[in-house]
Amino acid sequence: MDKEKAAIERLQIGAEAAETYYNAPLIVCYSGGKDSDVLLQLALNSGIRFEVLHTHTTADAPETVYHVTETFRRLEEHGIKCAREYPTYKGNPTSMWQLIPQKKLPPTRLMRYCCDVLKEQGGKNRAIATGVRWNESSARSKRGIYEDAAHKPENRIVINNDNDEKRRWFERCEIQAKTVINPIIDWTDAEVWDYIADNKIPCNPLYCEGFKRVGCIGCPLANKHNRQIEFQRYPKYRQMYIHAFDRMLKVRETEGKDNRTWNDGYDVFRWWMGEDKG
Numbered sequence: 001m002d003k004e005k006a007a008i009e010r011l012q013i014g015a016e017a018a019e020t021y022y023n024a025p026l027i028v029c030y031s032g033g034k035d036s037d038v039l040l041q042l043a044l045n046s047g048i049r050f051e052v053l054h055t056h057t058t059a060d061a062p063e064t065v066y067h068v069t070e071t072f073r074r075l076e077e078h079g080i081k082c083a084r085e086y087p088t089y090k091g092n093p094t095s096m097w098q099l100i101p102q103k104k105l106p107p108t109r110l111m112r113y114c115c116d117v118l119k120e121q122g123g124k125n126r127a128i129a130t131g132v133r134w135n136e137s138s139a140r141s142k143r144g145i146y147e148d149a150a151h152k153p154e155n156r157i158v159i160n161n162d163n164d165e166k167r168r169w170f171e172r173c174e175i176q177a178k179t180v181i182n183p184i185i186d187w188t189d190a191e192v193w194d195y196i197a198d199n200k201i202p203c204n205p206l207y208c209e210g211f212k213r214v215g216c217i218g219c220p221l222a223n224k225h226n227r228q229i230e231f232q233r234y235p236k237y238r239q240m241y242i243h244a245f246d247r248m249l250k251v252r253e254t255e256g257k258d259n260r261t262w263n264d265g266y267d268v269f270r271w272w273m274g275e276d277k278g
């Protein structure tokens with residue numbers, strides 16, 4: 001069976017599960033990256049009933065925000081319901097810059113609290129489809145944010161945190177009562193790009209400018225070189241992180257926490273970027 005056919009069948013099974021168990025259409029999660037554009041096209045080609053959800057991380061590039069707006073405009077012209085979700089923390093609206101002082105630590109590869117709050121809250125009590133793929137797992141963490149929720153490994157469930165080799169095309173998250181479908185989990189990068197070219201899918205323009213990944217600016221999961229390029233291109237985001245780290249240090253100081261060798265937000269930023277070593 002070819003990959004497109006298999007992905008469409010997965011979407012159809014997901015849509016059926018959504019209607020049967022949630023009495024609502026499947027939600028297609030749309031980030032504005034290439035994988036979610038492919039997922040969207042597959043959903044359109046599959047003939048299923050679906051809605052589209054974009055979770056605004058607050059740290060996305062302006063080009064990504066614009067691409068999402070344009071994609072939504074086209075979908076809405078065809079009568080497809082599209083929604084944006086804005087993050088909240090402890091019941092209040094939040095952002096990357098507010099979350100850092102609230103969490104009192106910078107987000108890191110091992111402490112990805114930002115994904116939990118800024119990206120993963122959508123689609124509770126619903127069936128959702130994501131563009132997660134195994135192909136991108138090698139450079140990323142092998143752990144999902146929900147793993148720690150259960151003490152026994154056999155009870156742990158990994159859901160829509162990031163791409164991971166342990167992911168499956170059909171998953172359940174009991175905590176959020178979500179069913180998660182990953183229709184293109186077994187697609188390679190080349191297959192994604194071929195599908196984009198064959199179907200003439202309009203993509204995030206950042207890919208044309210050499211970006212391999214269009215997640216949050218400064219994401220600690222990206223490599224150092226890419227993060228440096230991002231901050232050269234978006235110096236205002238660099239400043240916002242530094243200001244957030246400044247506020248984080250003040251909170252830590254107020255609470256009597258050790259501020260290590262950090263004197264200010266700039267020190268934290270250099271440590272966070274791995275620029276404080278040699």
Ligand code: SF4
Pocket residue numbers: 057059107112114115116118119215216218219220221
């Ligand atoms: S993609 Fe990266 S920066 Fe964005 S929320 Fe997840 S870990 Fe944080």
